[in-house]
Amino acid sequence: PGLKRVDFRTTKPLPTYLIALAVGPLDVVDWVDLPANAVRDRPLPLRGVATAGKGGQLEFALENTDPIVRYLENYFGVEYPYAKLDLIASPEMGTGAMENAGAIMYGDAGILMADNASAEQRRRFGSVHAHELAHQWFGNLVTPKWWDDTWLNESFASWMGFKAAAAWRPEYQLDVITLVQALAAMNLDSRIAARQIRQPVENNLQIASSFDAITYLKGGGVLSMFESYLGEEGFRNGLRKHMQRFRFSVADVEDFMESLAMGSGRPDVVPAFRSFIDQPGVPLADVSMSCGPSGARLSVSQSRYLPIGSKGNPNQLWKLPLCVRYDDNGKLAKHCTLVTSAQTRLDLTQKTCPDFVMPNADGAGYYRFALNGDGWAALMNNFQRLNQKEALSAADSLSAAYQADRLSTAALFDGITRIATSEYPQVAMAPKSELILLHDKVAPDSARPALQSYMRAVYRPRLNELESADLQNMSEAKKIERALFRTSLIEFLALYANDRELQAQLADQARRYIRMDAGEDDASLDESAVDPALSAIALKAGVLKLGAPFAEVLIQRLVASNDAKFRAEAAAALGNTDNPALGDRVRELLLDERLRAREPTTLAFELAKRPSQRRATFDWFKANHEAFIGRLSHFAYRWLPRLGAGFCSIEDRNEVESFFKPLVATMQGADRTLAEVVEGIELCAALKSTKGDEITAWLTEAR
Known part of the structure; x- marks a missing residue:
């Protein structure tokens, strides 16, 4: 009595890792069916699913699904493979997502949108959404035979996701992100510890290593290169051939290379392609x-x-x-x-x-x-x-x-x-990672104020240009470009270049945003106090400038909130302090059971990357690692060696290696992460030894 029986239809062939159930008090939003088109002769039922009370925040995701599905169907010449499509928001997935067949799961923070969501949040959702939808073909319709061909899933979904998202909203300039990410991957790929794209997997502990920047970012860049080499039509014909040959089946690298040669008419591409996937390096x-x-x-x-x-x-x-x-x-x-x-x-x-x-x-x-x-x-x-x-x-x-x-x-x-x-915002901000490396690790401490001054001198004029722009006569696309560029500039200037005027403005907005003076009984936020695009930056500025009184209220607001986006931003912000006592207070939170899902690791990594907190955070982890690891998902274990990645001396390199080596022996993928981190510290120490004094001399002369 009181039970309900559900009989499921027999599916077409499907790998077990793509089966998913969403259970709980849920809002189910029935959306308009996606209409039939030239490739698919049937309407496609579309629904959104979220925890009770949050279904209304799925509207942006639902109304922006049809153009991406349509693009993918037209590209492959193969209809969406499943009978329905559900978009499921999960409070436990952070900003991640999983491409379950016809039931894609997203973290709340990635898919739920308020009416005033920023351009960056919408842009980020579009790229993730297109990636997961691309998986319905790459990985779901055609599945790799074994883990060594994970790249046939993830490299392709990364590359195709940005193509589809760029076609969906050209004004978000997602067409360059494959290149931006490939360039970022080169920093890892330059290390001798880096693996190749198609890495042999011989035991369970090696599986997790397949899901890294080499597979997603380098893989996407290599695919983009060969698309350019073969021409878009030839490359697409190879992919279409592959989908037709292995529909609802499995395939490996040999199958793919044969499909690409057959479809493009260019068998000569195979040896060139293999030279990039069968060896590491740039x-x-x-x-x-x-x-x-x-x-x-x-x-x-x-x-x-x-x-x-x-x-x-x-x-x-x-x-x-x-x-x-x-x-x-x-x-x-x-x-x-x-x-x-x-x-x-x-x-x-x-x-x-x-x-x-x-x-x-x-x-x-x-x-x-x-x-x-x-x-x-x-x-x-x-x-x-x-x-x-x-x-x-x-x-x-x-x-x-x-x-x-x-x-x-x-x-x-x-x-x-x-x-x-540069006139291109992505290009203008390209030196950001190099400047942060020099600032946080390579330049001597005594040179940091001069380096911050240089950073402000170079980038503050760009922000001033944007602030004085005539918005009334600006196209919608240019407004979005301006908004994205403005956010990047403000983050860099306030959080790295020590622009105190911006810090003060942002800290005041953060104080009003979390209603710092309202007390513990009222945990509501004043969302009118801060631009949604700047809320994460403002919270970090609040912790940096307002110190412990602000941080204590932020902790109260965090643990009382059910808003995944706010919780993620608050957890990241709490690590943004140079005050030793506040750092100790925040580290106490790492074992606080009120933190959810990825929040403890978010907070730990934010603390570890801050120069003034990295040593104390690493020492805390050494003393408390068993308790900390005990509260994490096993998926997070492989990243733990990165808590030592901020160091830049041979002594610290030796300490990180000796501490983590026995710890990672039984953790999936963590041994490779440790090797990459240890080598990264060595390379940083060599760069600092070679260039540190030169940086000081140039900054002194430049002043």
């Missing part, structure tokens, strides 16, 4: 130009990129699709070739010497490039002539040259100053 194309009576010639040397202090072997070769952009009597020209040997020469078609050479045309190649001093000077003098992707690639290779000791500190900062003036 190719380095060292390009020099000579000019004579017969014209211009480029000499290209190929090796593995290695930073200062690396013990790696540079003598690796790839079959490298290389395209160069150059000046041809005032016009831009392009020349492409497949570099298959350590040394090669390219004869350019023009008879005069180009003003500059950009060795990665359209930023399409997964490689870094090196130039001599004159080559870098010429390229940076023509930086504004590069398109957005080329500029991003050039900014990355400039930083990489510095970290390989092939560029002076003066040339680096001259380049950063020029890059920061």
Whole structure:
């Protein structure tokens, strides 16, 4: 009595990891069916599911699903594979998501939207949503045979997700994110501890290592490169062939390569593709130009990129699709070739010497490039002539040259100053990670105030330009671009460049936002007090500037809240303090049972990355690791060695390794994370030893 029997239809062949149930007091929102189209001859039922009372916040997700599904169906020429589509919001998943067949789960913070949600929140949702929808084909319809081909899931969903999301909302500029993420992955891929994309998996402990930046970010970049090499139509034909051949079945790398060769008509692509997935590392194309009576010639040397202090072997070769952009009597020209040997020469078609050479045309190649001093000077003098992707690639290779000791500190900062003036916001902010590295780890403590002053001098004028812009006569797309750029600038200036005026403004907004003076009995927030795009930054500024009184109220608001977005932002903010006593107080929270899901790890990593808190946080973890680990999901174990990633000395490297080595022996994927962290500390120490005094000297002279 009182029980209900549910009989499920027999599914088509489906891997067990894609089966999911959502159970609890739920709102179920029946949405309008997605209409039939040229590929799918039936309507598709669409629903949203959230914890009771939150169903109304699914509206943005539901109304923006049809255009992405339609794009994917048109691209593959294969209809959405399942009978229905449910979007399920989970309070336990943070901002993550899982592509269960026809029942995709998202963390509340990633999918639930208030009416005043920021452009960044909507943009982030769109990219995650498109990724999970792409999985309905990559991974669900066609599933890898074994874990070593996880890249056939995740690399493809990453690459395709950004393509589909860019088509959905071009104004969010998601078309460059595959490149941005591939460039970020190169920092990990430069370490000898990095794995290859298709990494053999021989035991259960190795499975988790397949889900990392190499698979998602490098993999996406490599796919983008071969799409460019084959042409969009040829690449798409290969993927369509693959979906047709292995529909509701399993496939491995050999199957995929055969499909790609058959569909594109280019079997020669297979050896080049294999050279990128079957070995680790970032190719380095060292390009020099000579000019004579017969014209211009480029000499290209190929090796593995290695930073200062690396013990790696540079003598690796790839079959490298290389395209160069150059000046041809005032016009831009392009020349492409497949570099298959350590040394090669390219004869350019023009008879005069180009003003500059950009060795990665359209930023399409997964490689870094090196130039001599004159080559870098010429390229940076023509930086504004590069398109957005080329500029991003050039900014990355400039930083990489510095970290390989092939560029002076003066040339680096001259380049950063020029890059920061770019018309493209993504390009202008590209030096951010390099500057944070120098600020937090490499520059001596005594040089930090001068480095902060430089950062403000370069980026505060960009913010001032945005604040004075005429919004009334600005297109909607430009308004979104401005909003995203403004958020990035404010975060960088307030949290890294020590812009005290901005910090004070943000801290005051945060004080009013959490209603600091309202007391414990009223835990409501005043959401009108802060721009939703700046709430996370404001909370961090509040902890930094207002100290313990603010932090104590924020803790009260956090534990009383059921708003996943606020909770995540509050947990991250509490680690943003330089006060030792407040740091100790916040570390007490790491074992507080009132923190949920990923909040303890969010807080721990925020503390560990702050220079003034990293030592105390690591010592706390050593003393309390058993209790801390005991409250985490096993999925989080593999990232724990990153609590030592902020260190930058050989002594600290040895301590991190000796402490974590026995701890990670039974944790999935943690041994590889530890190897990457230990090597990262070594490389940081070498960079600091080589460049630290040089940075101080340049900053002193620049003042």
